[in-house]
Amino acid sequence: MSEPKSALGGAVSEGFVTIREIGPVGMITLRAKPDAAGLAKAVKAAAGTGLPEVRRIVTEGDRACGWMSPDEYLLVLPYAAVGGALEAVGKAMAGSHHLAVDVSDARAVFRVEGAKAEQVLAKLSPVDFGALATGELRRTRAAQVAAAFWKDGDGFTVVCFRSVARYVFDLLATGAKPGSELG
Amino acid sequence: MSTRLAKGGRLIDRSAALDFTFNGKRMKGFAGDTLGAALLANDQMLVGRSFKYHRPRGIVAAGPEEPNALVNLGSGARLEPNQRVTITELFDGLEATSQNHWPSLEFDVGVVNNYAARFLPAGFYYKTFIHPRPFWKHVFEPVIRQSAGLGKAPKDRDADRYEQAYAFCDLLVVGGGIAGLQAALVAGRAGARVLLLEQAAHWGGRAPVDGDVIDGKPAGEWVDEAVAALEGMENVTLRARCMAAGVYDHGYVLADEKVADHTPGDGRPKHRLWRIRAGKILTATGAIERPLSFAGNDIPGVMLAASVRDYVVNWAVSPGDRTVVVTNNDDGYRTAIALREAGLAVPAIVDARSAPAGALVEKARALGLRIEAGRGIAKVKGGKRVTSVAICLQAGEGAVIDEIACDAVAMSGGWSPVVHLWSHCGGKLTWDRVQACFRPDPGRAPLNHDGGAMVYAAGASNGEMTAAAALADATEQAGAVLAALGMKPKRAKAPVAEAVAEGPMEAVWIMPQGASVELKSKMWLDYQNDVKVSDVQLAAREGYESVEHTKRYTTLGMATDQGKLSNINGLAVLAGALNADIPQVGTTTFRPPYVPVTLGALAGEARGEIFQPLRRTPMHDWHERNGAYFEPVGLWRRPYCFPRAGETHEQAVHREVVNTRERLGLLDASTLGKIIVKGPDAGRFLDMLYTGVMSTLPVGKCRYGLMCNEQGFLSDDGVVARIDEETWLCHTTSGGADRIHAWMEDWLQCEWWDWQVFTANVTEQYAQVAVVGPNARKVLEKLGGMDVSKEALPFMTWADGTLGGFPCRVYRISFSGELSYEIAVPASHGAAFWEALHAAGAEFGAMPYGTEALHIMRAEKGFIMIGDETDGTVIPQDLNLDWAISKKKADYLGKRGQARNFLASADRWKLVGFETLDGSVIPDGSYVVAPGVNANGQGNTQGRVTSTYYSPTLKKGIAMGLLLRGPSRMGEVVEFNTVTGGTVKARVVDPVFYDKDGEKQNV
Amino acid sequence: MLLLECPYCGVKAEETELSPGYEAHLKRYGPGSTDEEFEAYMFARKNPKGVHFERWRHTYGCGKWFLAARCTATLEVFGTYPAQVGEPPAEIIEKIKARRPDWKGYK
Incomplete structure (x- = not known):
């Protein structure tokens, strides 16, 4: 058994903000209606958080639960904890219609850090950062591919599909080139 | 002569002299100059030649309306043709050359067109080059193309970079003259998020030039104070050198910021295209003199x-x-x-x-x-x-x-308000008789998503031509915008400009009014396209009444300045010739961009490596290291083959086929779509989606399935595995995963929303490897960890376990006809697993193979490929796949469509195999010829080839194709046409060429 | 470029974040339907100048299909609503009637 490898092996680019690939990060797609029996218990057990409001992500240490759609949640947790979390979800929601799958390997995760992190994302995504709420998980596109991000600490966490990790990393690094600050 | 004055010049810095060249001649200017100003300061009035007659042309204007002074700017990888000198900021080392002349600006051979001008009237090309017909393509067009065009397209790759960015605001103010500044002040003070754009490098527009006085101060001072006040507001953003190019639906505006045009090579993006979404738009874009x-x-x-x-x-x-x-x-x-x-x-x-x-x-x-x-x-x-x-x-x-x-x-x-942005999205105009101009009709503004006005106009662009009127209008319009946004202006004393008593203007369209034809044929309306008063009058005499038709016939207003100077004059001349009122004749349509936008800005960051996303599998780096030749499959890059030193691609492919059939081949199948479908109604759902029955599939087993669209045409195929009582895993084609997942969600969300089914696209969660060939089991047994024997894991079953310590799911399925396992491991382990297979497989002859070997092997087995055997007009029955269609089911997607009489007909083109009589390979795209010709005189056809290859296994050409009533014609010899005009004879055979009984895959 | 609010997640999404899905409120005709019914379902689409009901998917967002009522001539949007309905909600009908008194109804 090998060590799990993230798509870009932790690539870093320094510009007017720093782009870092992080991971592998554990992620579970949990599909269930908000009123499904055991849902809150499952999320608590797997992510350690309560259920997020619409378009929000709630964080608890190195775990989080994000609202992805009216019947989909994203559980974020350490990569090694996914197996146990899936078991816990299955137990909490036994007999209740749901789907929980490991998507840790299907994603690439980036940190975009620095005072002007927002400017790099504003070059790629049709998102009004002035209206982005605290704790908002925004699903949108980054140039030509799907992406999601949320503000976290001194920057943003950006998630995309693994196969386009290089594309998204290059986009972010290009947007962060010194001299291209939006002023 | 033109020259630099000894004093004055509010925009130049005489302490900063700059060197530049024009047509190689060294010249001097100052920081703050436009190239146009600097050329004039060096007595360079002659800057170009006109498009049609090659007449000498000088600088006419000082802004973006300039029709003549277009130059090539820079050279090599920084060459930009058609740059207006009047809006090009001077920088040290600037190189400009004039264009549209040969051999030189001073002496131009093309000027003979000028002496022939009376033979080149409006519509000359249309009238002259019609006959004889073949001459257009072979004689006239090449000659005209040679002489047409202004600047030349650069040959080198652009050395600069460009980018785009999104911006959002409550109010976008376009134009940084006094009206725009005042509107921004009112809105900014009220707390609105304001974005203020100015196309020039400086603020204030005309008022400081015209000597206006605002609140008792020179306009320039008021402008400086206004800019300082706006810069102090958190909610206001100012962008100079930023030209709003177009207004689109729902408050969308594109603006081109010239970030580093004046500082080339400083590492900043040359231009930035702003994609702005504004709640409201206020144009304060001024007016253009006629x-x-x-x-x-x-x-x-x-x-x-x-x-x-x-x-x-x-x-x-x-x-x-x-x-x-x-x-x-x-x-x-x-x-x-x-x-x-x-x-x-x-x-x-x-x-x-x-x-x-x-x-x-x-x-x-x-x-x-x-x-x-x-x-x-x-x-x-x-x-x-x-x-x-x-x-x-x-x-x-x-x-x-x-x-x-x-x-x-x-x-x-007289002056024409700049109504372009007002008009782009449907704003209507009204004719102002007093000022003889079109101005925005506030009652017919462009509309927003809420049905309210989207664009407001203020100041000169609203027809308020004096400083006093423009300022008052800006205050009023900003108030109206705020009210529409649900905001209130703060109480503040509105600035007042001193009124200057002006006498009325008098419309003059031709000077003198009774000018002879001879004079009128020297009166230019459109300088760039050489359209004269006489041309428009000729068009009218020839029956052109619509301004839109006249425009195209005469080319009036169709040059790169888009008629900024010529439109109203041309319109008035046409109206005069038609004896009609100007508003009756109407205007031409204003379309974006207001000023040309360089293609680099429109492309933005999308060039080179990030031109488009390339999807890479977890094994991509290994493939690159091992010399893979890639082919695009959707956005994926998949190895086509792995050529070795000295091998052609064809030789590599044939080696890979033979090795896989005789020993062991490894295929990166990670791109295969994988969708989990789960829920109490999942079986019922899949029975609707697939033509076959999936609900009865036992847990642990696999089944091949077909999906059709509602018209009945085959859309995707793949193997479905039953994971547990409530869960299925559906494999799709590599290009089909996202589409099929969206298709599933569409039916679940919009038609059967009460069914309890969840789906998840887990395509990228897994790296998948096809381990194929007689030695496939040996390598897996060597890795060890689970029982992969025929008894434990028979054909068309799957099992979870570990191999060589890797957690995996193993499917016993085959797309090659050989003993084959498709093994899915988490993508994070994909590269390591792939390498482990190669290491363990070395002693069994393991080699990677690519998509072309995969295609050949599946064709040898007669397996269809979506996109080869299907093209959106083929139903499964055409491919003899009736065995995969349930006759018992009352309904499935496509069932009703397939019942249409022309699809149910016996006279369909159906799948068969073809073997050429001479063993050659039928060319791709060949048709089976039939006797006679159709109504267009083309030869009739009765079938076509869909997959055709040289089979390294059978050492001859093999093919599949669709043939009229094909399966009933086994043994018949038919004729294919070839692209070279010949024909090739082939015998109709069973499409399964290799291992007809499936013994090899079932060992 | 259109701006439509996704009724599920509240994002004011621009057109590039959405996928079009053409006419809304179609009734599916499957096996047993006449040729005329099937033709109408499959091929005969409305293309009005004026009030129109459309399907849109928030593809680059929550992935959900929603329906939109808008004017194809002025691009005025009367409202967006979830796809799980057989006909437009009453409040949207009311809003359209108020804005377009001559409107003949959605059928």
Whole structure:
């Protein structure tokens, strides 16, 4: 058994903000209606958080639960904890219609850090950062591919599909080139 | 001559001299100059040749409306053609060359067209080059193309970078003149998120040039204070050098920011295209002065009057020593006064009005300037430069009264509001008879998503031409915008500009009004495209009544300036010729962009490596290291083959096929779509989705399935595995995963929303490897960890376990006809697992194979491929796949469509195999010929090839294809056409060429 | 470029974040339907100048299909609503009637 490898092996680019690939990060797609029996218990057990409001992500240490759609949640947790979390979800929601799958390997995760992190994302995504709420998980596109991000600490966490990790990393690094600050 | 004045120049820094070249000639300018100002300062009035007649042309304007002064800027990888000198900021080392002339600017052979001008009237091309027909393509078009075009497209890859960015605001104010600044102040103070754009590098627009006084201060001071106040507001963003190019639906605006045009090579993006979403848009885009139509109005030295003033006041450049002003309004007098105050000679003001009166007229009189009232210009004399003007009665036919020596003419035909942005998204205009211009009709504004007005206009762009009126209008319009946004303006004293009593203007469309045809054929309307008053009148005589048709027939307004100067004059001439009212004739359509936007800005960051996303599998790096030749499959890059040193691609593919059939092949199958479908209604759902029955599939087993669209045509295929009681895993084609997942969600969300089913696209969670060939089991047994024997894991089953320590799911499925396992491992382990397979497989002859070997092997087995055997018009029955269609099910997607009589007909083209009689490979795209010809005289066909390969296994050409009633014609010999015109004979055979009984895959 | 609010997640999404899905409120005709019914379902689409009901998917967002009522001539949007309905909600009908008194109804 090998060590799990993230798509870009932790690539870093320094510009007017720093782009870092992080991971592998554990992620579970949990599909269930908000009123499904055991849902809150499952999320608590797997992510350690309560259920997020619409378009929000709630964080608890190195775990989080994000609202992805009216019947989909994203559980974020350490990569090694996914197996146990899936078991816990299955137990909490036994007999209740749901789907929980490991998507840790299907994603690439980036940190975009620095005072002007927002400017790099504003070059790629049709998102009004002035209206982005605290704790908002925004699903949108980054140039030509799907992406999601949320503000976290001194920057943003950006998630995309693994196969386009290089594309998204290059986009972010290009947007962060010194001299291209939006002023 | 034109020259730099000893003092003045509000925009230049005389302490910062800059060197530049024009056509190789070294020249000097100052920081703050435009290239146009610097050229004039160096007495370079002649800057280009016109498009059709190659007449010498000089600088006419001082802004984006300039029709003539287009140059090639830079060279090599920084060459930009068609750059307007009037909006190009000067920088040290700038290189410019003139364009559209041969061999030189001073001596141009193409000028013979000028002497032939009377043989090149409007519509000349349409009339002349029609016959004989073949001549167009082979003679006329190549010659015309050779002589057409302005600048030349750069040959080198652009050395600069470009980017795009999104911006959002409550109010976008376009234009940083006094109206725009005032509107931004009102909205900014009220707390609105304001974005203010100005196309030039400086703020304030015309007011500081025109000597306006605001709140008792010179306009320039008021502008500086306003800009400082706005910069101090957190909620206001100012962007100079940023041209709003177009207004689109729902408040979307594109704007082109020239970030580093004036500092080339400093590492910043050259341009940034802003993609703005505004709650409301307020245009404060000012107005553009109109030329007057008199004979010789295109001779270098004839300029717009306000532009002459701009050069004098802004850049301390005198366009001429002796400037005759010709006008039909009071504003022209400002130029005469400015020239006189700069110490320059104004031999006469030629005013078409018989009794001009007003404060500016009085001031000119007081300065002792000669005013020729009721007069016009009969003719401008000169070649490459104005030498004199002949004046005449405006009311007459052009009899010369006097001739005045001069080297420049400043003309003013009145002002047209810049209504482009107002009009882009449907804003309507109204004709203002007093000012003889179209202005925005506030009752018919472009509409927003809520049905309310989306665009407001203020100041000169709203037809309020004086500083006093423009400021008051801006305050009022900003208030209206705020009210519409649900906000309130803060109480503040509105700035007031001193009113100047101006006399009324008088519309003058032709000078003199009774000019002869000879004079009219020297009156230019459109300088860049060489359209004259006589051309528009000719079009009218030939029956053109619509302005849109006239425009295209004469090419009026179709040049790169898009008629900024010529449209209204042309329209008025057309109206005159048709004896109609101007508003009746109407305007042409304003379309984005307002000023041309460079393609680099539109492409933004999407070039080179990030031109488009490339999807890479977890094994991609290994493939690259091992010499894979890639092919695109959707956005994926998949190895086509792995050529070894000295091998052609074809040889590599054949080696990979033979090795896989005889020993062991490894295929990166990670791109295969994988969708989890789960829930109490999942079986029922899949039974609707697939033509076969999936609900009865036992847990642990796999089944091949077909998906059709509602018309019945085959859309995707793949193997479905039953994971547990409630869960299925559906494999899709590599290109189909996202589409099929969206298709599933569409039916679940929009048709069967009460069914309890969840789906998840887990394609990228797994790296998948096909381990194929007689040695497949051996390598897995060597890795160890789970039982992969025939008994434990028979054909069309799957099992979870570990292999070599890797957690995996193993499917016993085959797309090659060999013993085959498809093994899915988490993507994070994909590369390591792939390498482990190669290491363990070395002793069994393991080699990677690519997509082409995969294609050949599946064709040898007669397996269909979506996209080869299907093209959106093929139903499963055409491919003899009836065995995969349930007859018992009452319904599935596509069932009703397939029942349509032409699809149920026996006369369909159906799948068969083909073997050429001579063993050759049938060319791709070949059709089976049939006797006779169709109604178009083309040969009839009765089938076509869909997959055709050389089979390294069978050592001959094999093919599959669709043939009319094919399966009933086994053994028949048919004829294919080939692209080279010959034919090739082939026998109709069973499409399964290899291992017909499936013994090899079932061991 | 259109701006439509996703009724599920509240994002004011621009057109590039959405996928079009053409006419809304179609009734599916499957096996047993006449040729005329099937033709109408499959091929005969409305293309009005004026009020129109459309399907849109918030593809680059929550992935959900929603329906939009808008004017194809002025691009005025009367409202967006979830796809799980057989006909437009009453409040949207009311809003359209108020804005377009001559409107003949959605059928």
